[in-house]
Amino acid sequence: xxxxxxxxIINWTARxxxxxxxxxxxxxxxxxxxxxxxxxxxxLDTYTLIIFVVWAIGLAGLLFAMxxxxxxxxxxxxxxxxxxxxxxxxxxxxxxxxxVLLLYFLPSILFLLVWWLKNRE
Numbered sequence: 001x002x003x004x005x006x007x008x009i010i011n012w013t014a015r016x017x018x019x020x021x022x023x024x025x026x027x028x029x030x031x032x033x034x035x036x037x038x039x040x041x042x043x044l045d046t047y048t049l050i051i052f053v054v055w056a057i058g059l060a061g062l063l064f065a066m067x068x069x070x071x072x073x074x075x076x077x078x079x080x081x082x083x084x085x086x087x088x089x090x091x092x093x094x095x096x097x098x099x100v101l102l103l104y105f106l107p108s109i110l111f112l113l114v115w116w117l118k119n120r121e
Contacts (some may be wrong), residue, residue, distance in 0.1 A: 007117045011069070014110035018062040021104065025059060045092060054083045056102065065111040069118075072109030080104045 044052075059080035065072025081102070088097045 002119065003117070007114055010044055010117070011114045014069075014107045014114060015066050017110070018066065018107040021107065022062060023060050025055075034111060047086075047090060048092065051083065051086050051090070052120070054086060054114035058083055062107055062111075064086065065108070068113040069111040073108050073115060077112065079109060 014066070058076050060077055061076030063070050065076060084101055087095075087101055090097070
């Protein structure tokens with residue numbers, strides 16, 4: 001009983017964090033798109049677009065992990081590893097890497113932990 005309660009708490013924590021991350025990313029992304037539309041600039045380079053596509057796949061993996069913790073957690077974890085590597089080695093001098101991006105690993109790891117704990121029972 002206690003183990004099941006712990007799993008449920010971890011699962012809901014992962015779900016809430018994932019939903020907040022996806023929601024916040026959407027709000028910021030939509031805001032940036034509106035700002036770009038109002039003040040057109042040079043646009044994004046190909047490398048940055050690739051990073052954003054990889055990031056979107058990772059966020060989709062987080063959403064999928066709410067139903068399939070193993071598959072979604074694994075997809076999002078692998079994709080966020082690739083995303084962090086791409087962001088860290090970005091050749092664009094105007095961009096800088098921030099360790100805050102490592103927070104995207106947290107729900108992925110929690111979803112995988114939920115799957116692992118459920119399989120141990």
